[in-house]
Amino acid sequence: MFDELQTAISKVESKGAEFVDARYDELLLRTIIKENERIEECKTIKRAGVGFNVYYKGATGYAFSANLSPTALEKASNDALGIARASSHGVKITSEVDPLTPETNISLRLKIKEPAWLVDISDKFELLSRVEESAKENGENITSLRVMYGDVSGEKLFTNSEGTEIQWNPLFIDLFCIVTSKTEQGDLVTAYDTRGGSVGFEFYKNKDMTPEDLGKDTALWAKEKIRAKASPAGKFTALCENVLAGVLAHESFGHLTEADFVISKVSPLHDKLGETLGSEHVTIIDEGILPSELNLRGFWLPYDDQGVKTERSILIEKGILRQFLHSRSTAKILNSIPTGNARAVNFTFAPIPRMRNTYFVPGDLSEEEALEQLGTGIYAIKSLGGQVDLDGSFVFQAIRGYWVENGEKQYPLKDVTLSGNILELLKHIRGATKDLEVYSTYFGGCGKDGQFPLPCGVGGPKLIIDNVRFGGEQ
Amino acid sequence: MTLNFEDWESDLLARIDRGLKYSKSLRIDAIELYLTNSRSLNVKIKGGMLDATQGGNIGVGCRCLTGKKIGFASASGINDSAVNFAIESALKISKTLPKEDERWSNFIQISDTGKNGIIDMSVTEISSEEVVNGANLIFKEAKDYDPRILSIEGFISVGHGAFAVGNTEGLLKSARNTSSSIEAFVLASENSKSKSGVSFTLGRGVPKFEGIGTSGARKAIKLLDSKPLNKTAQMKIIFNNIAVTELIRSGLGNSISGQSVVEGKSIFAEKLGEQVGVSSLTLYDDGQIPEDPKMVSIDDEGYPRKKTLIIDKGVLKSFIFDQYYSKIYSTNNTGNANRKGPQTYESLPKISPTTISIIPGSKTINELAAEINNGLLVEDILLGMHTADVISGDFSIVAPNCYKIENGEITTPLEPISIAGNLYKAFKQIIGLGNDLTLTTFGKMPSIAFEGFTISG
Numbered sequence: 022m023f024d025e026l027q028t029a030i031s032k033v034e035s036k037g038a039e040f041v042d043a044r045y046d047e048l049l050l051r052t053i054i055k056e057n058e059r060i061e062e063c064k065t066i067k068r069a070g071v072g073f074n075v076y077y078k079g080a081t082g083y084a085f086s087a088n089l090s091p092t093a094l095e096k097a098s099n100d101a102l103g104i105a106r107a108s109s110h111g112v113k114i115t116s117e118v119d120p121l122t123p124e125t126n127i128s129l130r131l132k133i134k135e136p137a138w139l140v141d142i143s144d145k146f147e148l149l150s151r152v153e154e155s156a157k158e159n160g161e162n163i164t165s166l167r168v169m170y171g172d173v174s175g176e177k178l179f180t181n182s183e184g185t186e187i188q189w190n191p192l193f194i195d196l197f198c199i200v201t202s203k204t205e206q207g208d209l210v211t212a213y214d215t216r217g218g219s220v221g222f223e224f225y226k227n228k229d230m231t232p233e234d235l236g237k238d239t240a241l242w243a244k245e246k247i248r249a250k251a252s253p254a255g256k257f258t259a260l261c262e263n264v265l266a267g268v269l270a271h272e273s274f275g276h277l278t279e280a281d282f283v284i285s286k287v288s289p290l291h292d293k294l295g296e297t298l299g300s301e302h303v304t305i306i307d308e309g310i311l312p313s314e315l316n317l318r319g320f321w322l323p324y325d326d327q328g329v330k331t332e333r334s335i336l337i338e339k340g341i342l343r344q345f346l347h348s349r350s351t352a353k354i355l356n357s358i359p360t361g362n363a364r365a366v367n368f369t370f371a372p373i374p375r376m377r378n379t380y381f382v383p384g385d386l387s388e389e390e391a392l393e394q395l396g397t398g399i400y401a402i403k404s405l406g407g408q409v410d411l412d413g414s415f416v417f418q419a420i421r422g423y424w425v426e427n428g429e430k431q432y433p434l435k436d437v438t439l440s441g442n443i444l445e446l447l448k449h450i451r452g453a454t455k456d457l458e459v460y461s462t463y464f465g466g467c468g469k470d471g472q473f474p475l476p477c478g479v480g481g482p483k484l485i486i487d488n489v490r491f492g493g494e495q
Numbered sequence: 496m497t498l499n500f501e502d503w504e505s506d507l508l509a510r511i512d513r514g515l516k517y518s519k520s521l522r523i524d525a526i527e528l529y530l531t532n533s534r535s536l537n538v539k540i541k542g543g544m545l546d547a548t549q550g551g552n553i554g555v556g557c558r559c560l561t562g563k564k565i566g567f568a569s570a571s572g573i574n575d576s577a578v579n580f581a582i583e584s585a586l587k588i589s590k591t592l593p594k595e596d597e598r599w600s601n602f603i604q605i606s607d608t609g610k611n612g613i614i615d616m617s618v619t620e621i622s623s624e625e626v627v628n629g630a631n632l633i634f635k636e637a638k639d640y641d642p643r644i645l646s647i648e649g650f651i652s653v654g655h656g657a658f659a660v661g662n663t664e665g666l667l668k669s670a671r672n673t674s675s676s677i678e679a680f681v682l683a684s685e686n687s688k689s690k691s692g693v694s695f696t697l698g699r700g701v702p703k704f705e706g707i708g709t710s711g712a713r714k715a716i717k718l719l720d721s722k723p724l725n726k727t728a729q730m731k732i733i734f735n736n737i738a739v740t741e742l743i744r745s746g747l748g749n750s751i752s753g754q755s756v757v758e759g760k761s762i763f764a765e766k767l768g769e770q771v772g773v774s775s776l777t778l779y780d781d782g783q784i785p786e787d788p789k790m791v792s793i794d795d796e797g798y799p800r801k802k803t804l805i806i807d808k809g810v811l812k813s814f815i816f817d818q819y820y821s822k823i824y825s826t827n828n829t830g831n832a833n834r835k836g837p838q839t840y841e842s843l844p845k846i847s848p849t850t851i852s853i854i855p856g857s858k859t860i861n862e863l864a865a866e867i868n869n870g871l872l873v874e875d876i877l878l879g880m881h882t883a884d885v886i887s888g889d890f891s892i893v894a895p896n897c898y899k900i901e902n903g904e905i906t907t908p909l910e911p912i913s914i915a916g917n918l919y920k921a922f923k924q925i926i927g928l929g930n931d932l933t934l935t936t937f938g939k940m941p942s943i944a945f946e947g948f949t950i951s952g
Contacts, residue, residue, distance in 0.1 A: 113543030284544025438891035492891035
């Protein structure tokens with residue numbers, strides 16, 4: 022395929038294209054969803070296509086095709102040049118790239134024991150049955166039990182006008198469980214949990230990662246919520262658990278460091294590089310490959326979709342804003358270097374600055390010490406996400422929590438909503454625990470500019486944060 | 496090979512016919528093929544940066560049965576090798592599944608069709624230059640409105656497409672569609688305070704670019720004077736005709752879905768014929784609004800799109816269904832099978848509302864405010880609505896664009912307000928319906944006033 026892409030690149034260059042990126046993705050995605058032991062979905066998706074990003078007189082145009090014939094490739098590259106030409110009359114900020122040394126003969130594959138794409142479908146069904154059994158055994162008043170399995174495999178190719186040729190094989194597997202239980206009043210409460218990562222099928226034999234662990238944890242959590250109380254409303258000190266900390270790092274802070282938001286000045290951080298924005302406990306990292314010795318459950322991403330290595334970026338270091346996340350063109354605009362953050366969710370989109378695995382760096386407290394320091398407030402756990410406005414104001418929902426008094430958990434809370442402004446929140450981070458967790462999931466991901474769901478890792482330690490506004494009923 | 500848009504449907508139907516013949520040679524018990532071909536031009540403006548993308552979403556999705564075991568596979572592309580890959584993979588899955596789905600009955604049989612929306616060919620002819628110029632106009636209008644405008648983000652999309660469905664019950668149908676949308680987020684900034692205003696338009700032809708930038712800018716500038724409310728209390732709130740559509744739809748997506756009803760996840764499951772809302776509330780699931788860019792003649796399984804009465808004067812009348820769940824519930828299909836986009840061919844059809852429409856009241860928004868006397872007005876944007884617990888209905892959101900209502904008048908803009916309540920109780924907490932119907936991607940509704948939500952700000 023490299024040859025076909027290079028042929029199209031040469032042809033469109035001869036028509037005036039100044040610089041061309043070309044991608045080919047061929048991915049297989051397999052999903053099984055069961056609800057109340059019925060098979061709701063069992064499917065295989067083959068997603069293959071090419072995309073061309075053409076630079077012309079300070080403008081770019083992107084065009085894609087699922088038809089892979091040489092004429093279709095030529096048409097797509099010509100379309101990309103055509104819209105770049107049209108845009109070149111209207112751009113106010115130019116998109117260009119500085120030269121990079123081409124990387125050739127790159128072929129990367131993660132070492133795993135049991136590739137999920139070779140595992141028999143019956144073994145995947147067996148995993149799901151084990152989750153179901155364990156959930157039923159440990160739950161109470163379960164009205165609905167939903168279990169899901171997903172894996173993705175395939176290859177991604179990248180080449181460009183500089184002659185870079187990179188090929189790598191993405192992989193990800195995930196087990197997901199949702200338990201709904203009924204309270205005595207007839208209300209329904211829900212708990213979710215997940216186990217997965219860029220790992221082989223052997224992962225499900227690891228401690229705490231088995232299907233039994235997943236089913237049990239989720240069911241016990243739903244059971245706990247049966248008797249949970251509504252969260253009080255008002256401002257409290259919070260202990261944010263690892264996944265929730267990760268969602269804060271990604272959603273409420275990370276997006277503001279994406280260079281396109283910086284250039285457009287939409288991000289409140291656009292003029293704050295080098296400024297102290299947070300307490301000394303705030304260090305946030307974004308990187309494509311997590312340190313392997315920590316057994317973190319992120320997404321493995323060795324190169325971005327512009328052929329740039331995904332090295333570690335320190336966004337904020339001990340409270341000081343250090344770096345933005347760049348594509349090649351945003352790096353040129355801001356006189357910085359490409360950071361390997363140009364990503365596209367699939368071949369139908371041009372890459373834009375996106376996060377990879379984003380997490381708060383851990384501190385030195387134990388969980389007990391953190392609860393003690395919290396004193397009285399809310400221990401908020403996990404999140405399915407939230408939403409952030411352009412000015413930095415955010416709202417997040419933790420899907421589990423406890424009311425804490427004098428360092429002791431008092432009673433479980435129903436869904437807990439946190440809101441505020443991220444720039445305020447970072448100043449109020451008072452401490453961090455020493456345990457680092459990073460997770461990502463096949464069933465969901467990051468959304469930006471219509472590109473959803475992009476696999477990203479999020480995580481951190483547990484964080485003590487003062488003055489967090491909690492929503493809820495009075 | 497470039498086909499005229501008029502010929503896309505017949506092209507897809509011919510490909511399905513070939514696929515069905517191939518599946519016959521494989522002795523498949525029952526099969527359904529869904530093919531789609533759509534093309535769009537998307538221009539994104541971010542500050543002064545401009546990104547334009549063009550391409551066709553083409554692909555095939557196949558449901559295949561071995562006995563009552565159902566496999567699904569999809570492939571990008573619609574040539575014979577893509578179609579055959581989908582058929583063979585779906586067949587393989589259906590053969591290896593561990594158990595049958597006893598509740599399965601059959602694919603859609605021959606039936607009527609609904610109506611297609613307005614086919615406006617202007618979207619097939621618009622040039623990338625015109626769209627880029629439109630993006631620049633939005634940018635310029637907003638910038639020129641006030642020096643405090645800091646930045647503009649805009650998304651413009653124009654597209655056209657067709658899809659077709661065929662199955663071994665003899666169904667072979669197609670539909671086509673044209674659509675356009677513009678969304679603009681305008682950011683104003685003063686004394687390190689930033690506020691955003693949003694404006695948008697939806698349609699089926701080339702959109703009107705004029706006025707979008709100005710409208711977003713006006714809203715953002717107004718909010719720069721916002722003051723904190725400093726209060727946690729229960730207050731009466733008007734949600735304007737944009738903000739309310741997301742709130743109401745969030746309360747219906749799960750509760751009226753035939754799947755949720757059958758699977759025990761709908762709070763409305765046992766409430767057909769009961770009063771679930773105030774008597775002034777009449778609400779439809781309406782897949783046949785001609786100006787709605789979503790309107791097509793058939794749903795994603797080939798069943799006619801319809802207008803279904805859901806709540807009549809506060810009384811719950813119907814749920815929405817696809818083929819599978821309508822058979823289990825022994826009721827009529829309502830044509831609500833939808834495949835999630837933009838790569839619709841990668842999804843199995845699932846039940847979801849089309850466009851929720853509400854019969855308007857007679858009051859202007861100012862008259863609603865006068866009635867409320869003291870309370871809040873929430874405009875346009877709700878943050879965190881998707882975090883609502885759709886099973887219990889509890890929600891807690893933040894409204895960044897709020898105004899105080901004092902002595903019956905809409906007055907001071909407010910700092911972001913958090914609002915907590917319950918989506919299902921909300922139908923009974925309605926205290927007024929406006930006359931200002933508007934269409935958003937969530938629904939076609941007037942401004943609506945509620946009581947009983949807890950606000951904090």
